[in-house]
Amino acid sequence: MSGFVDLGIELPARPGALADFGAVLGAARVSLEGGGVFTHGGVGVAHYLVADGERAASALASAGLGRATVSPVVMLRLDQEAPGELGRFARRVADADIDILVQYSDHDGRLVLVVPPDRRDDCAEIARRWDTERATRPQ
Missing domain, CATH: 3.30.2130.10 (VC0802-like)
Structure with missing residues (x-):
């Protein structure tokens, strides 16, 4: 966190x-x-x-x-140079039936999400998996 x-x-x-x-x-x-x-x-x-x-x-x-x-909040990095990153990540969250209540960026360019409190840990796990996959993608 x-x-x-x-x-x-x-x-x-x-x-x-x-x-x-x-x-x-x-x-x-x-x-x-x-x-x-x-x-x-x-x-x-x-x-x-x-x-x-x-x-x-x-x-x-x-x-x-x-x-x-x-x-x-749940925070993660998206590849700012790759069109569609927000949509792909948001789709994963939606597919898990998690409602994104608020979304913005911090001063360091990270995505900031507020989701229902009872789904925060689930969303954080999706973000962790996203970050792991992002780190292993070819540049």
Whole structure:
């Protein structure tokens, strides 16, 4: 496991919401290691990779920005130069009947996935097998 977790929170769709989010986490000395925020249906949905999810969630709640969720993640590398890698890996996860709830990349180019907590270990095993196969593929 990476030691990182996903920090998820709904932010109001208003100018400054992301600035407030970033300022609160900066003051709490929480570094964002990947992720993003998107507005959908009038709500900003943010998911970021952090090392200390509980500290981040506590800081956001104390600042009145709402209740954040902290979720374990599965991380792996895809071959960025090979078209279709995301689809091939996601198909393996889907074939195992695992729902991908959130997907983004970290600052080091690794794929970050949030799946239902009861399926995290199964998804991590699929990722381990993928990494082993990737390491043995001819370059």
